[in-house]
Amino acid sequence: MIYDRLATAALFAGLFSAVFGSAAGEGQSAEDPLSGLARRGVSSARLNELYFGAPNGETCDCSLACEILATEFGKRQVSAFGQDAYDASLARFWSNLQAQTHPKCFFHPRDAEEVSVMILLSQATQCPFAVKGAGHAAFKGSSNSDGGITVEFSHMNQVVPSTDRKTVSIGPGNNWLNVYSTLEPHNLTVIGGRVSSVGVSGLLLGGGMSFFTGQHGWACDNIVNYEVVLASGDIVDVNVDSYPDLFWALRGGGGNFGIVTRFDVNAFELNGGVMWGGDIMYEFHGSKAAVAEASVRFATEGYSKDPKAHFISSFAYAQVYNMWVTDVMLDHAEPQPEGSHPAVFDDFFLENPVASTLKTNSLANLTIAIDATSPFGFRNSYWSLTTQMDVKLMEDILSIWEEEVDPVKNITAILPAISFQAITTSQLKSMTRNGGNALGIGGGDKPLLIYVVSMMWALDSDDELVLTAAHNIVTRSGALARERGLDSPYLCQYQDVYASYPENKKRLVEIAKKYDPTDVFQKLHPGYFKLNGAPAVW
Numbered sequence: 005m006i007y008d009r010l011a012t013a014a015l016f017a018g019l020f021s022a023v024f025g026s027a028a029g030e031g032q033s034a035e036d037p038l039s040g041l042a043r044r045g046v047s048s049a050r051l052n053e054l055y056f057g058a059p060n061g062e063t064c065d066c067s068l069a070c071e072i073l074a075t076e077f078g079k080r081q082v083s084a085f086g087q088d089a090y091d092a093s094l095a096r097f098w099s100n101l102q103a104q105t106h107p108k109c110f111f112h113p114r115d116a117e118e119v120s121v122m123i124l125l126s127q128a129t130q131c132p133f134a135v136k137g138a139g140h141a142a143f144k145g146s147s148n149s150d151g152g153i154t155v156e157f158s159h160m161n162q163v164v165p166s167t168d169r170k171t172v173s174i175g176p177g178n179n180w181l182n183v184y185s186t187l188e189p190h191n192l193t194v195i196g197g198r199v200s201s202v203g204v205s206g207l208l209l210g211g212g213m214s215f216f217t218g219q220h221g222w223a224c225d226n227i228v229n230y231e232v233v234l235a236s237g238d239i240v241d242v243n244v245d246s247y248p249d250l251f252w253a254l255r256g257g258g259g260n261f262g263i264v265t266r267f268d269v270n271a272f273e274l275n276g277g278v279m280w281g282g283d284i285m286y287e288f289h290g291s292k293a294a295v296a297e298a299s300v301r302f303a304t305e306g307y308s309k310d311p312k313a314h315f316i317s318s319f320a321y322a323q324v325y326n327m328w329v330t331d332v333m334l335d336h337a338e339p340q341p342e343g344s345h346p347a348v349f350d351d352f353f354l355e356n357p358v359a360s361t362l363k364t365n366s367l368a369n370l371t372i373a374i375d376a377t378s379p380f381g382f383r384n385s386y387w388s389l390t391t392q393m394d395v396k397l398m399e400d401i402l403s404i405w406e407e408e409v410d411p412v413k414n415i416t417a418i419l420p421a422i423s424f425q426a427i428t429t430s431q432l433k434s435m436t437r438n439g440g441n442a443l444g445i446g447g448g449d450k451p452l453l454i455y456v457v458s459m460m461w462a463l464d465s466d467d468e469l470v471l472t473a474a475h476n477i478v479t480r481s482g483a484l485a486r487e488r489g490l491d492s493p494y495l496c497q498y499q500d501v502y503a504s505y506p507e508n509k510k511r512l513v514e515i516a517k518k519y520d521p522t523d524v525f526q527k528l529h530p531g532y533f534k535l536n537g538a539p540a541v542w
Contacts (some may be wrong), residue, residue: 011092020344037124040237044121046076054128064130066152070109072125073153077272081112081159093156097139097148098201099384104464105144107154114159116265120237123263123524127235133262138179138203142384146532147206154372155263157205162369164408165190165271170230174267176205181375182369188277193367194269195226199378200371206532208267209258211443213425215279215335215367218311220272221434223224224255224441231266235524242277253515255441258533260516260525274337275369280345281314281335281370282361284352288319288328291354295330296398298351303426303451304393310348311430312337319402320421328406329358333374338362378460381416387457390427390492391485392450398424401455401481408473408480415469417462422477427452444493444508452492455481509535 035043038051050072074082083089085106093110097103105428108131113119123328126133134149136156141147148154157177163186163262164173172194174183181200186194195214197207212223220226229243232254242250286295306313316333336346343360345353360375378384391397409420432448435441445452457477459470485491513535516525526536 005152005248021510025458035236037127037237038274041121041128044117044124044237046072046121050075055245064132064152066108066129066131066241069125069129069131069153070111073109073111076121077111077113077118079194081114081118082109083112084109093154095380096156096158096378097136098378099140099142100381100464101142101144101383101385102139102146102148103440105148105150105441107149107152110154110156112156112159116231116233116239117227119155119233119263119265120239121409122153123233123235124237126153127522131530132290132530134529134531135176135205135259136203137176137205137316138201140179140202140485141206141532142386145530156486160265162266163187165192170271171268172271174204174269176203176264176267176337177205180204180207180371181368184277184371187271188366188368188426190291191273191276192271193274193277194271195220195223197223198371198374200368200375204267204315205264208269209254209256209264210532211441215281215314215370216272216312216337217313217431218428220270220441221431221437223269223438224439224443226270228270229268230254230264231268232262232264233294234262235522240392248439249515250519252439253442253512256443257512257515259529259531260512260533260535261519262525275339277366277368278339279335279337279367279370280340280362280364281333281367282363282373283331283333284360284362285332285358286330286354286356287358288330290356291330292319292402292534293399294354295332295352296402296483297395298393298428299424300393300398300453301351302348302482303428306348307426307428307430310336310346312348313348315349315352315423316419316423318421319405320419321409323413323418334362335370355503375412378419382462383467385459385474387474389478389482389485390452391457392490392492393426393453394488394490396492397485397488398453403458404480404484405477408477412469412473415461415466417460418466418470419458419460420473421458423456425454425456427454442508442512 038054042051054477070084083093090110094103111122131150132149134147134154136147136154139147159176160175161182162175163178163183169192179201180197183196184193195216208223208227214223229241232242233239244251250261295317302315314335320329320332322329332352334349334352372481405422428451429449434447457474459474463469516535526534
């Protein structure tokens with residue numbers, strides 16, 4: 005059988021190159037998809053189907069790709085429309101904008117070798133694919149392939165501390181609750197997400213702010229090694245020594261270079277998994293000016309005084325109470341005595357709070373509490389922009405937000421919000437470690453403020469109204485920031501993100517061509533932020 009497979013691989017290496025041609029870069033082997041599949045044990049009968057039905061680059065055969073995956077790996081790993089397992093996979097998407105997208109099949113690999121087979125099959129059939137970690141991305145197509153293959157990493161959810169306790173190996177199918185809960189008995193944690201159901205993959209590949217960003221920098225800057233499946237099907241360990249260019253690109257460059265099947269990240273001890281945090285809430289109109297001022301002051305001074313502290317200032321319309329609210333999330337890496345708070349947060353404590361959940365708690369429980377404010381099963385959209393620090397600009401953007409939200413605030417089950425969080429100069433400095441990252445802002449000498457506009461609503465009939473309001477908020481706010489000379493390149497799924505950083509984009513494109521010369525991850529993997537333009541049309 006082994007000799008048969010080797011002979012088949014040799015045969016198809018010649019035949020397939022005549023149909024598809026060959027284009028291998030320095031970082032990719034010259035092996036074509038069919039011979040690669042043969043070498044990985046895919047039956048010669050199925051390879052015959054692939055060869056004699058070889059697409060011309062304009063057509064695709066996702067049915068054949070899914071059938072071969074089912075033959076090779078069984079129904080426990082591949083599900084199609086009409087099957088219970090398929091419906092269960094759809095239900096695991098956080099946003100209904102994604103859950104209403106229907107792939108030809110879901111594929112649940114168990115290891116990197118099986119991911120390699122999927123990548124080669126995708127190329128052989130020209131079937132597009134998407135990659136789902138925990139499914140918490142908001143917009144359609146971000147991690148679910150309409151009519152293609154959606155790779156769901158539910159079987160790859162290992163969390164394994166190293167023997168020296170300095171790093172943790174994390175599978176791409178984890179959410180942050182599973183990571184934190186697994187590490188808590190070891191008195192360890194990592195730089196990760198603040199919402200329990202958010203997935204590991206999306207956050208680590210996109211940058212990743214955390215409760216501990218003031219101390220340790222962003223999550224992507226705490227990754228020491230990636231296991232990656234390249235477009236060639238090759239499986240490589242990527243770190244600052246082995247592939248320094250690809251290591252740089254993966255730190256903020258998203259899914260443009262390969263599929264990451266393991267993250268090895270820095271670990272540190274955390275008081276038995278216990279810290280201090282929660283939310284304090286106020287009526288919006290009586291608090292917005294004071295909270296805006298406190299936010300900018302803390303962002304420019306507070307983090308340097310106490311790097312263990314962290315904040316997010318949010319403003320929302322609570323439809324169930326017919327009330328505009330201010331919600332300040334405060335967190336600190338050290339537990340606090342009951343009824344007290346770190347002095348660095350004094351400016352956020354105003355008169356007449358509506359409610360407070362601040363207390364010493366476990367890291368896992370803090371993420372669960374945040375997750376409860378954004379349940380599964382609704383339609384969701386996130387928009388963002390970044391500006392320089394300025395209290396007046398923040399107040400004026402809040403006014404724009406209120407003006408645009410007011411006409412839609414009675415839409416069924418809507419929860420509109422805007423949040424502010426800081427990128428401090430210490431965070432920017434940390435982005436230069438180990439050769440820097442691909443985000444394009446590392447090393448800056450001025451702190452920045454990220455604005456995130458979020459919308460949650462129930463009915464697809466309200467999509468246009470809600471998305472138009474969100475678009476107007478971001479467009480008007482960005483124009484105001486530019487008018488005042490306070491703008492900064494900003495990140496949103498509806499924009500060509502990488503074009504905002506032309507030097508970085510040039511380098512990213514060169515690296516992508518080196519490891520993916522046939523543009524597999526641009527053409528067959530539309531997904532999240534891409535090098536060739538904005539991935540979503542609002």
